[in-house]
Amino acid sequence: KINYYDSTFSLHLCYEALIGIEAQYKFYLANHKSNKYSKGLNSSLFTSGTCFGDEGFMEYHTMTDKENGYIFDKEIIKIGVQIVLGDPVFSGRTNLEYVEGLGESLRLQWQNKSFADLTLVTAQAEWAAHKVILASQSSVFSEILTNSTDEHPVNYINVSDAECGEVESMLEFIYSGSVSSTTNLINLVYCAHHFNVTGLKSYCENRLRFGITCDNSLERLILSHDYDLNQLKTSIMAYIVKNKCPTLKGESLETLITYPALLSEIGSFFTEMVHW
Known part of the structure; x- marks a missing residue:
C-alpha cells in the first residue's frame, strides 16, 4: 500500500491470511541507474487485516529528482520487498498439539474401554470398541454399522481368523496410529485389506521394508504382489539382486512360476538393473 503526503510518501505491507505470522520485511526502490534505496529490516507480528510499514519512507523531492530520482517513464515506480518469515503464530494450541492430544485421548479411550458400544468377537477373545471410531477408519465397519437400527442393533461383530488374525493390533492402529514391534505385520496386512482400514496397509508396507532377508524375501x-505393495516389492527385488539371494532357484522358483505376472515383473526389473 502506497500513500502520498505533502513532502513524503509511505509504504506498507498488508497481510490477509487467517493464521498470524512473525515476519521481517524491508522495502527498497530502484532507479534507472540501478541504484537502490532501502531501509533496514523491521519485524512485526502480522495478523489478518494488519498493515505495517514506514510512514516517511522517502522524501518526495528525492523520489522525483530528474537525475537520480526513482520515477521512471509514465510515472512508474519500481518497488521491491524482502520478507523473512518466522514461525506461524496460533491462538491457543497449535495444530500439532491438537492432533497429538486427540491421538492420546483416543488411545486412552481404547485402553480404558470408556463409553465402548461395540464388541469385536473372535474364537480366542473379545475386544471392546467404539462404533464411531471404527466406522470413521474402515469402510467395511462403516457399512456393517450402517445397518444397525434400534430394533436390530449391531453390538457385536464376529471376526474370523481368515479375515483378521491380528484384531488387537488392528484396533491399536485405529486408535493410536501405530502397533507394537512384536505384531505379525503380514497377518496385519490381511486385516488392513479385508477391513480397508485407512492407512494401515501403507503402515505395514513401510515396516516390512525393514528386516528383509533372503529367507523371508x-x-x-x-x-x-497380492496386495499391491509396490514400494515393498521394489525394495525386495533390489535386496535379492544386491545380496544374490537364491529366491529364483529351486523350490522358490517353482513357487514363483505359479505367479506368472510377478515372475515377468521380476525379470524386467533384473534386466533394467543389468543395463543400468
Missing part, C-alpha cells in the same frame, strides 16, 4: 515378495 519370497514370502514378502508374494505378499507385495
Whole structure:
C-alpha cells in the first residue's frame, strides 16, 4: 500500500491470511541507474487485516529528482520487498498439539474401554470398541454399522481368523496410529485389506521394508504382489539382486512360476538393473 503526503510518501505491507505470522520485511526502490534505496529490516507480528510499514519512507523531492530520482517513464515506480518469515503464530494450541492430544485421548479411550458400544468377537477373545471410531477408519465397519437400527442393533461383530488374525493390533492402529514391534505385520496386512482400514496397509508396507532377508524375501515378495505393495516389492527385488539371494532357484522358483505376472515383473526389473 502506497500513500502520498505533502513532502513524503509511505509504504506498507498488508497481510490477509487467517493464521498470524512473525515476519521481517524491508522495502527498497530502484532507479534507472540501478541504484537502490532501502531501509533496514523491521519485524512485526502480522495478523489478518494488519498493515505495517514506514510512514516517511522517502522524501518526495528525492523520489522525483530528474537525475537520480526513482520515477521512471509514465510515472512508474519500481518497488521491491524482502520478507523473512518466522514461525506461524496460533491462538491457543497449535495444530500439532491438537492432533497429538486427540491421538492420546483416543488411545486412552481404547485402553480404558470408556463409553465402548461395540464388541469385536473372535474364537480366542473379545475386544471392546467404539462404533464411531471404527466406522470413521474402515469402510467395511462403516457399512456393517450402517445397518444397525434400534430394533436390530449391531453390538457385536464376529471376526474370523481368515479375515483378521491380528484384531488387537488392528484396533491399536485405529486408535493410536501405530502397533507394537512384536505384531505379525503380514497377518496385519490381511486385516488392513479385508477391513480397508485407512492407512494401515501403507503402515505395514513401510515396516516390512525393514528386516528383509533372503529367507523371508519370497514370502514378502508374494505378499507385495497380492496386495499391491509396490514400494515393498521394489525394495525386495533390489535386496535379492544386491545380496544374490537364491529366491529364483529351486523350490522358490517353482513357487514363483505359479505367479506368472510377478515372475515377468521380476525379470524386467533384473534386466533394467543389468543395463543400468
